[in-house]
């Protein structure tokens with residue numbers, strides 16, 4: 320299994336993004352949590368900030384938009400040349416049209432679902448997406464506990480993509496650490512967002528350890 324590790328810069332030092340991005344240069348991508356204080360009760364990065372991060376990052380940017388009205392805002396983020404843009408199913412009005420717009424602008428298109436949102440909400444539209452993000456915490460803050468009860472949903476998503484021959488990546492986000500990554504990998508995740516677990520220790524070492532643990536996990540296929 321090809322395990323991708325995307326550190327969340329929500330756990331980086333906000334006064335030292337250039338230094339901390341360089342510390343995760345062995346990661347597959349940097350996960351950037353854009354929060355608008357409406358869709359979630361927290362406020363992080365706006366467009367000028369993401370634009371600047373895109374200029375200085377040594378790794379691709381994986382944007383996670385926890386915002387209202389992604390139909391309006393997401394294409395503008397995609398135009399910055401970022402690697403991927405993921406928006407929430409709960410917030411979008413026309414997700415398929417939006418996925419097409421993101422791809423037209425050169426970004427991989429991702430759709431995210433909150434813990435309370437069932438897989439059925441995205442089942443039919445999954446073929447239009449490059450990535451499905453299954454939240455393993457309530458979105459909004461880093462440092463929360465991994466919700467193991469999301470594993471049946473993850474396993475179902477994995478079975479669905481395999482039965483339809485889809486190449487959709489399955490991303491998990493929230494509480495991913497050396498204690499939880501194997502369980503997520505065993506249930507079908509291939510892309511892992513980790514904030515605290517990476518930046519709490521030596522980021523390079525943590526990335527390598529997380530990748531090795533996910534790769535070694537017994538996997539359904």
Ligand SMILES: O=C(CO)[C@@H](O)[C@H](O)COP(=O)(O)O
Nearest residue numbers: 327458459461462494514515
């Ligand atoms: O989207 C979010 C939180 O809403 C995440 O990306 C967190 O930043 C993950 O942090 P840890 O749980 O790994 O500390």
